[in-house]
Amino acid sequence: MAEAILMKGNEAIAEAAIRAGCRFFAGYPITPQNEIPEYMSRRMFEVGGVFLQAESEVSAINMLYGAGGAGARALTSSSGPGLSLKQEGISYLVGSEVPCVIVNIMRAGPGLGGIQASQADYFQATRGGGHGDYRTVVLAPASLQELIDLTVEAFDIADRYRNPVLILGDAVLGQMMEPVVLPDMLTAFPDKPWATTGAKGRKPNIINSLYLIPEQLEEHNLALQRKFNQMEATEVRYETLDCAAAEAVIVAYGTSARICRGAVDKAKALGVRAGLFRPVSLWPFPGRALLEECPRAKLFLVVEMSTGQMVEDVRLAVCGRQAVHFYGRTGGMMPTPAGVAEEILRLTGHKGGQR
Amino acid sequence: MKDVFTRPSALADIPMHYCPGCTHGIIHRLVAEVIDELGVADKTIGVAPVGCSVLAYKYFNVDMHQAAHGRAPAVATGIKRVLPDRVVFTYQGDGDLASIGTAEIVHAAARGELISVIFVNNAIYGMTGGQMAPTTLQGQETSTSPGGRKAERAGHPIRVAELLRQLDGAAYLTRVSVYDAARVIKARAAIKRAFQIQLEGKGFSLVEVLSTCPTNWAMTPREALAWLKERMVPHYPLGDVKVAEEVTGQ
Numbered sequence: 001m002a003e004a005i006l007m008k009g010n011e012a013i014a015e016a017a018i019r020a021g022c023r024f025f026a027g028y029p030i031t032p033q034n035e036i037p038e039y040m041s042r043r044m045f046e047v048g049g050v051f052l053q054a055e056s057e058v059s060a061i062n063m064l065y066g067a068g069g070a071g072a073r074a075l076t077s078s079s080g081p082g083l084s085l086k087q088e089g090i091s092y093l094v095g096s097e098v099p100c101v102i103v104n105i106m107r108a109g110p111g112l113g114g115i116q117a118s119q120a121d122y123f124q125a126t127r128g129g130g131h132g133d134y135r136t137v138v139l140a141p142a143s144l145q146e147l148i149d150l151t152v153e154a155f156d157i158a159d160r161y162r163n164p165v166l167i168l169g170d171a172v173l174g175q176m177m178e179p180v181v182l183p184d185m186l187t188a189f190p191d192k193p194w195a196t197t198g199a200k201g202r203k204p205n206i207i208n209s210l211y212l213i214p215e216q217l218e219e220h221n222l223a224l225q226r227k228f229n230q231m232e233a234t235e236v237r238y239e240t241l242d243c244a245a246a247e248a249v250i251v252a253y254g255t256s257a258r259i260c261r262g263a264v265d266k267a268k269a270l271g272v273r274a275g276l277f278r279p280v281s282l283w284p285f286p287g288r289a290l291l292e293e294c295p296r297a298k299l300f301l302v303v304e305m306s307t308g309q310m311v312e313d314v315r316l317a318v319c320g321r322q323a324v325h326f327y328g329r330t331g332g333m334m335p336t337p338a339g340v341a342e343e344i345l346r347l348t349g350h351k352g353g354q355r
Numbered sequence: 356m357k358d359v360f361t362r363p364s365a366l367a368d369i370p371m372h373y374c375p376g377c378t379h380g381i382i383h384r385l386v387a388e389v390i391d392e393l394g395v396a397d398k399t400i401g402v403a404p405v406g407c408s409v410l411a412y413k414y415f416n417v418d419m420h421q422a423a424h425g426r427a428p429a430v431a432t433g434i435k436r437v438l439p440d441r442v443v444f445t446y447q448g449d450g451d452l453a454s455i456g457t458a459e460i461v462h463a464a465a466r467g468e469l470i471s472v473i474f475v476n477n478a479i480y481g482m483t484g485g486q487m488a489p490t491t492l493q494g495q496e497t498s499t500s501p502g503g504r505k506a507e508r509a510g511h512p513i514r515v516a517e518l519l520r521q522l523d524g525a526a527y528l529t530r531v532s533v534y535d536a537a538r539v540i541k542a543r544a545a546i547k548r549a550f551q552i553q554l555e556g557k558g559f560s561l562v563e564v565l566s567t568c569p570t571n572w573a574m575t576p577r578e579a580l581a582w583l584k585e586r587m588v589p590h591y592p593l594g595d596v597k598v599a600e601e602v603t604g605q
Contacts, residue, residue: 024437026433050436050437055458055461058426059426059429059432059459062423063429063430063436066422066430066432066435067433070400070434070438074433088423089423092422096421197438198397198418204416204418206412206419207421208403208419208420
């Protein structure tokens with residue numbers, strides 16, 4: 001077993017990507033993810049890879065479109081405003097079936113917003129902020145070790161489906177330090193016979209998302225949907241904490257979920273049967289698992305660092321069977337364990353809660 | 356019997372969608388001839404734009420990547436950096452390169468990306484039906500400059516090769532045309548030189564090709580060629596705009 005070392009979240013993502021075989025990075029400076037390009041700007045050259053500081057987020061994602069199309073494992077990272085600019089490219093990457101990994105270290109919006117941690121890009125990430133019928137797997141780590149593990153996994157998922165994968169972190173995860181164990185350097189990768197590498201000894205390959213004949217475009221879309229259905233069937237990830245017996249279940253991801261662990265402890269100490277359900281894949285959303293893992297739930301409390309986005313997926317999953325409540329802080333403000341616990345107590349009618 | 360004129364093998368044997376009299380077909384052929392002559396078809400990756408030449412990915416018999424509008428230089432950068440021993444070219448129109456893709460072309464040139472850009476300038480948006488382009492001449496009638504382009508409303512046409520000239524990464528910038536046989540031969544030589552500069556690793560190269568759009572200029576093909584020569588060339592002078600010292604060897 002490798003030794004644990006102390007790393008910063010953003011640098012852990014970068015090193016994990018390198019070890020997953022990523023040899024192409026293009027990005028543009030934006031807080032709070034700058035340590036990723038900074039780390040890559042020296043590390044990539046040590047491993048014979050490519051680092052490019054692009055002229056814009058638009059260019060960065062399109063450089064990935066070229067690099068991924070040429071067969072490389074490629075990464076870009078940004079934060080909210082930059083992700084907005086990348087949406088055009090993400091749509092093309094999906095439409096042309098080119099894999100890549102995209103990291104969003106979320107800051108608060110809308111507009112220029114602020115630079116503190118936020119989870120307000122959930123809609124953009126899970127609904128597809130670009131044009132057309134498309135999906136991308138969205139992974140939401142809650143610790144630095146998970147950040148590393150999911151970064152490695154993201155490249156595999158991207159290659160398996162020939163589709164971009166998003167990693168949704170936030171400023172807290174990007175900036176904090178934790179002990180982590182890094183994986184070994186990967187050396188075996190899937191073949192990419194579809195890549196545009198020069199038509200030597202084969203017919204030319206074409207990477208393209210244009211289908212002017214409606215029948216063909218519908219067929220292309222249906223083929224993509226079959227792929228998305230396969231992702232929904234096999235790429236669901238989540239974690240439970242005391243959900244089986246819980247009557248009040250908190251649903252939270254990423255940094256919010258870390259905070260909510262403390263809230264569950266506080267509520268349980270006061271006699272409330274509380275649990276925590278943590279989606280790790282935000283798309284596909286673990287809606288069925290939420291119901292199966294929480295058979296005694298009387299209410300769900302969704303906690304987010306936004307004004308309520310994932311709560312819509314919880315409502316879709318619960319479909320009116322139980323009450324679904326929301327508690328959030330936004331604009332870079334964070335929920336506290338005490339604040340969430342108080343909300344749980346209030347909702348369960350416990351005497352410790354304020355009315 | 357000896358073949359005296361054949362389709363270049365780098366040009367796919369399928370019908371093109373271009374309008375009668377459009378010069379895209381000639382320019383496609385010149386690029387394909389150069390790929391054949393240099394013997395690089397099996398290591399060439401072309402990047403197609405958005406616009407009239409969007410279907411270029413079907414017409415070249417090499418690996419092709421269709422890019423988003425204006426982003427071809429960024430896509431080509433990604434490909435070339437991953438596969439530095441391959442030949443990578445973009446084929447872009449004036450709306451694609453000189454309007455929505457100005458950031459991408461300027462920075463690809465500034466970085467000295469080892470790619471070759473074929474920039475087809477016909478002073479109009481063809482595919483979308485004849486709107487004003489960044490290269491539309493003053494006084495030129497288009498569907499979004501009724502009565503002719505006026506500087507006080509729509510600014511001035513952009514000379515792309517001259518705009519890029521001051522960038523140190525740009526090794527070869529030239530402007531050619533295809534309005535008669537002599538110009539076609541010169542255009543072919545310029546395209547070949549651009550590819551050779553890439554193969555020799557000397558820097559970024561761009562060949563601006565003045566082209567026609569009889570359909571949206573509302574002219575016959577013959578009138579369009581004359582208009583190109585008489586109206587466009589005075590604003591967009593033909594010839595080398597920049598040949599860097601690395602290229603000339605001086």
